[in-house]
Amino acid sequence: MASRPAHRHSTARHSGAVADGTLGGGVTDIPPRPVRIMPLGDSITVGLNSTGVAGYRDELLGHLHRLGHDACFVGPCVNAFQPQGDPDYAAVCGITIEALTPLLPQWVPAARPDWLLVHIGTNNMYGPGHTAAPGLLRTFVDTLLRLAPSAGVLLASIIPSRLPEWQAHIDDYNRHVREIAEEPGRRGRVFFVDMASALHASPRGRDDLSDLVHPGDQGYAKMAAVWRDALHARLPAPEGGPILNPNPHLQTPWLSEAIPRARGNAPAHFPGWTNHGAHACHGRLAGLDNGSHAVGLGADAGFPGIATRLATTPGRPVRVTFRARAATLGVGPDHGGPAHPARTFGVQADGHPRATVTATDEWRTWTYDFTPTGAGTDLRFTPGTGPSPASGTRTGRGPLVTDVLARARAC
Structure with missing residues (x-):
């Protein structure tokens, strides 16, 4: 049998009891390689x-x-x-x-x-x-x-x-x-x-x-x-429970990894995701080397983020692992002042608290834990408020989010 490729998966750890809508992690990571x-x-x-x-x-x-x-x-x-x-x-x-x-x-x-x-x-x-x-x-x-x-x-x-x-x-x-x-x-x-x-x-x-x-x-x-x-029959044993979202690595017909496009970001369709004005960022330009692309969560008005539907089981806990970093590919519309790249964004599952993530200048892995109440759950990533245009600043294109793996956990 052919030798099986080695796959490294990042795992964020945090101790203590897991409550619904709990944010954990924020650790420097090794990117998952699907x-x-x-x-x-x-x-x-x-x-x-x-x-x-x-x-x-x-x-x-x-x-x-x-x-x-x-x-x-x-x-x-x-x-x-x-x-x-x-x-x-x-x-x-x-x-x-x-x-x-x-x-x-x-x-x-x-x-x-x-x-x-x-x-x-x-x-x-x-x-x-x-x-x-x-x-x-x-x-x-x-x-x-x-x-x-x-x-x-x-x-x-x-x-x-x-x-x-x-x-x-x-x-x-x-x-x-x-x-x-x-x-x-x-x-x-x-x-x-x-x-x-x-x-x-x-x-x-x-x-x-x-x-x-x-x-x-x-x-x-x-x-x-x-x-x-x-x-x-030939893949390595899975490293967790079922994956509940259809496009974890944010692949998009706008950007092909095999033939890179010479652009940093563009509004795009992400199969399996509802895109509300988020931008597709080519993986290589976003500093990714695992074949993923990234979403840029623009913090300007009218950009409410991106969402996907998880195939959840009521009462079976879910852990969402995702990676984030601050904006790297420029700033948003000019509001007449200096650029202030956006760093905060929210992650939220239906019926659970919105957790706020503050991205750093390097990729880090985060976790978001919740227990679903229905047979399907919407998971959303929404921009933070960012600096106010009235203050004479302009918001950024980021933060960037990628490698969103929602796995069902043992009850």
């Missing part, structure tokens, strides 16, 4: 014909979070319509194995994946060239192993087609996919995943597909379950 997963392939990986064009990705990330795994997706592509989770992936609609292979040297080292989820070959099945597909796949997989020497590869058989002629090609190809995964030299780093048998296709329809080759939402959900089982 398991970095690259969904790699063609339009089936893109999620064509699925709700939100998310394919299996939203469902898979939810599965992993419920199992307690801190994971994120990586890749050069971003889904601007992502409903809930992480919008990053690495796939192109209509691409063949031989066309995707030359893109790997640019994509893979930049994304630094721990695991690659490979579903490729469907577009090689349509004509006489299908016989060359196994050889092309060998080259493809060996290229991945060279470019990501510490990563594991989950190599999937491709899903069925409604067209019998194509299905005959797919059946032959899938026999080679298993052989390639199990050949000497790849064992322990490449693992075969039987995706083909998980989905049903019928020439008459009424199956898991939306057309001749692409899944519908039901089919993508089945793919997510197969990937979940394959990953869960």
Whole structure:
């Protein structure tokens, strides 16, 4: 089995009884490093014909979070319509194995994946060239192993087609996919995943597909379950209870880590979060090196912050761990005086006291503990009041917040 990547998680400690709405921590930290997963392939990986064009990705990330795994997706592509989770992936609609292979040297080292989820070959099945597909796949997989020497590869058989002629090609190809995964030299780093048998296709329809080759939402959900089982068997044991929020590391289609944008912040959509005027700050510019982005909580009027919905269980305590620092990327609108970067912000769960955090000039880890009373709880991060414009000052863009992990705790 491939060696499992080491993941360091920061843990803020405080002693004493935990009361609802308790703020703790404020300790200098080691940033969490989520398991970095690259969904790699063609339009089936893109999620064509699925709700939100998310394919299996939203469902898979939810599965992993419920199992307690801190994971994120990586890749050069971003889904601007992502409903809930992480919008990053690495796939192109209509691409063949031989066309995707030359893109790997640019994509893979930049994304630094721990695991690659490979579903490729469907577009090689349509004509006489299908016989060359196994050889092309060998080259493809060996290229991945060279470019990501510490990563594991989950190599999937491709899903069925409604067209019998194509299905005959797919059946032959899938026999080679298993052989390639199990050949000497790849064992322990490449693992075969039987995706083909998980989905049903019928020439008459009424199956898991939306057309001749692409899944519908039901089919993508089945793919997510197969990937979940394959990953869960190989990931390190979770370091806590279920993760309750869908996008802990504030990934956004506005900013791709694999292809950094030359800007510090911009109003943005964060999948799984309600954004009330907060800014997306690119991780590298915000001083982060773990693949996360940050939210800038502008302290000006009309910027009430950012919120997410937690899938809580009544009476089961929750610990929210988050990281914060003072603003680093400039100041807000000019009110005619010197800049005073904002340092305070609030964190609050529904029905519990608002706790005030004072950020420092370096990243620190904080905790916020509460016991939910309902089956869902809104968690909010709201700006502090900041200096008053009437005083001749101007407020800042910060503070910055990132790595918001809400975990259910043992009762």
